[in-house]
Amino acid sequence: MPNTIKYLKSEKAKVYTSGTGNKVLLEALWGDYVELVSNTVTNGRYKVNVRWAKNVYIKADDLGDESLLELYFIDVGQGDGVLIVTPDRKHILIDGGYKRSKQPHGKSAADFVDWKFKKEYKKDIIELDAMICSHCDADHYGGLWDLVSKEESARKELDTSETKVEAFYHAGISWWKSAQKSRFLGDETGGVMHDLLTGKTSIKNGLKQNADLKLQGEWADFLECIIDNNPDVKRLSYNPEKGFKYLEGFEEGKETSIKILGPIETTVNGKPTLKDLGSYSKNTNGNSILLRIDYGRSRMLLTGDLNKKSQQHIIDSLSGNLIELAADVVKSCHHGSDDCSYEFLQYVNAAATVISSGDDETHAHPRPNIVAASGATGFKKIENDEMVTPLIYSTEISRSLRMGDPYEVNSKNYETLIGTIDVVLKNEAKTNIRYKHTASGALNPTDKVKTMSRLKVVDGIVYGLVNVRTDGEKILCATLNEGKSKWEIKTFTSRF
Template identity: 90%
Template sequence: MPTIKYLKTNTSKVYTSSKGTKVLLEALWGDRIELVNNNKVNGRYKVNVRWAKNVYIKADDLGDNPLLELYFIDVGQGDGVLIVTPERKHLLIDGGYKRSKQPHGKSAADFVDWKFKKEYKQDTIELDAMICSHCDADHYGGLWDLLNPNEHEQQELDTSKTNVKNFYHAGISWWKSAEKSRFLGDETGGVMHDLLTGKTSIKNGLKQNADLKLQGEWADFLKTIIASDADVKRLAHNPDKGFKYLEGFEEDKDTAIKILGPIENTLNGKPVLKDLGSYSKNTNGNSVLLRVDYGRSRILLTGDLNKKSQRHIIDSLAGNLIELAADVVKSCHHGSDDCSYEFLQYVNAAATVISSGDDETHAHPRPNIVAASGVTGFKKIVNDEMVTPLIYSTEISRSLRMGDPYEVNSKNYQTPDGKIDVVLDNEAKTNIRYKHTASGALNPTDKVKTMSRLKVVDGIVYGLVNVRTDGEKILCATLNEGKSKWEIKTFTSRF
């Protein structure tokens, strides 16, 4: 087995040779470093780090202590968060729209696939937990990509298989019946009655003769969950029963994950969730709400909570509102302005990460919520410089390399009549036909434009936001791809 180390400095240069000055990339605090051998040359170890093999790094920058790592993945419209614990457990929360419904053809599945194949050199993705915060397609789609055999058969992913130990969900589900083609079940009495629970509940909902059947792509996704052999559980917090934790991440563990929502009540001996007034309010508002604790650090993961649900959470946690306070929070619902200012005050986050997407109609993040996240954040100023609060956005961190097309050159293009060469150098007279996929669209749209009105995108830099902590210090980082350097901010947990 290779010797594994972890970067103990904020950053460290990775060199192409043992004594040269050419830098290939910059490693980040907590990065997993695999020693190729134990021989130091000019104070450097030969290592494999991230995608780079047989490169060199300063030996004094390496230590033995892994960190808690959170990767807020740029999935366009939607959410995707990969958690890697110091115990090297992996949890994936949401995944964005599935790849075929993404304008850029990527979901969280691609990042997780890269992590296991390129960094860990593993052919199988091993997830200790897959968590679907709620049943909207911009959250479960990327999870579906990992379990859909077609993605592997078509070689869309480099790994060959994904194993999931536990699958968790919020309970609210898309159903259909003889009377309704798509709905959320019984909503009488101001509560949601028909909650999805474990495997038996899913299997019953997939039966062709069921009165209440699982509906649409949500049903297709859940079929892959059943086929995966994962244990299936619904997550909720019942104020009458006390707080619960994810299995294997209990209060006495180094990494604890506390379940704060959705808020469950009991009616006639059965669990129910609050009816928040509409389908979108209910799917979003009854999202899974989790708090990840490691050492003194707290990270709050909020799904798509809205103002009504946040008010309900505040009322339900009366006397325990300190439970919402966190160092880092994932902004609710991509920075939507359907948000409680009071809720943000209780969270009082030092850093907020907004997962929002381009090419969509929601105009996220909303400027008043970006401002509110700053105003309600934990303020710390040192030497006349603001340390916190910090606001990150996956969309802002994304960039495109673009150019102007001026020639179409199709060398040795095979046609039914033989080989021909085509060169078109008058872009104003050259029409280009292409397909455009809006975020979450069911089908791509055929479009035609002259080449002079189009831009060429020759690369996308995805807006990944890194959050890492040793339980005391917290580091937030985004990568400046042009300079191959990390833009980092650090602060100390206050808990």
């Protein structure tokens, strides 16, 4: 018989290594998926599997039957990655960061999703009810590509054997090429973007060798993998003349609803178009998918890489319905870029803001004025002379490195022209270390050389995952203090 599934009802709870001892292995978090190994309570504890731990123990009083809405803001370095788990255990992945081969730390959202299914759920197949690419920039679709790629090098990085995607959604703006141009976004005449990618047939046509307008570069390679996976494919947008739409299966009235607020669609000569916001980067970022997730009284707003011009366009298009932007939790637009509308942030009025940013100093995200603006425009709640909200989280700030000083290089049975020898190098000033450095999104790594005395060893990375969970009224935000193996938790109540 399959094991009984429970969920943690306490904000956090100790997970013990035995049924009677007091040695704690880890802390479980409110809403954690807990598999009962035995239905028998011994010494007030159940034997369970929880998170990555098998055959451990947890107090029976900490367990209940209510599942929560869970959002995981994944530390992907430069880029975005959000995994949503609904109370009825549907899984939606929005973006994934650069693909791992272009990440300095070699990880993308694919690695977290793989861990979730293999280690926590004990499943060999990743099953996503929806995969959403907020827009066609590589720091958003790359980690999705890692999940659906058929290349052996990508698959061997995952512990699961397969990824199944039921539906794939995108924003419409696409990278194209033609006989005249090697890389562009299509026809931009009349102040609008005309050549929008739509469904599966649109992708297949764009992949044809003899097409006049062909899908371009790695974006084309990624979409080819999507077609091979065979999900339903749809473009998402909001057309003010047609009213609001919802993600299929998450319509209004469902336990969890997902409303589509952007990009803003208009119609020209009977065909859908999106606003031309200027440069290529303004258009890919500004025409990102904008979603609001509602569960009970709680609201979560996911913004992609919206910029100031697109945010002002959204405000104009939602005139009379600006309350639609208000949310308890918002993912900060474009990694905390200062190309952001203060007015937009005021309408959102978030109690908690999560910034997904990386270490690439060429971007310098998050910008200090936007961190300040997110706090200044946030929903303010003070209790007992302490500020409950607004809260500001950053995946980059939540990340940490374990560092060490190298003092010796050794190699046993090292092959030389005169046979094998044991080599030990201890002179740090005269020992050169050659290594490859990859900037975020770089096409090729750079060869570098430094003496051992000028280098540090990174012997571990603690990823800055930000957890958000709600029962529809109370909202919990948490990050894990890896040094203490304890959760740092803040909670507040939805105002909607």
